[in-house]
Amino acid sequence: MTFAVTQHPLNPCRFDVYEVFVDQAAFQAHQARVKSSRWGAMTGNVERYYTVTGLA
Numbered sequence: 001m002t003f004a005v006t007q008h009p010l011n012p013c014r015f016d017v018y019e020v021f022v023d024q025a026a027f028q029a030h031q032a033r034v035k036s037s038r039w040g041a042m043t044g045n046v047e048r049y050y051t052v053t054g055l056a
Contacts, residue, residue, distance in 0.1 A: 001026065024055050 001021055008014035021027040034040045 027052075027055065 002019065004018045006016045006018075008016060019030075021030060
């Protein structure tokens with residue numbers, strides 16, 4: 001897995017996240033884990049924009 005978080009240079013309230021997973025099962029496990037975590041609860045109302053590629 002590859003994971004990187006970068007604070008946006010012009011908007012300090014924005015963080016760009018880049019993740020690469022080994023397969024679809026790893027991605028789905030991550031999504032489920034985040035949803036049930038404290039982080040998931042705390043950031044549930046945060047607006048997200050993302051693109052998922054490479055999944056069947």
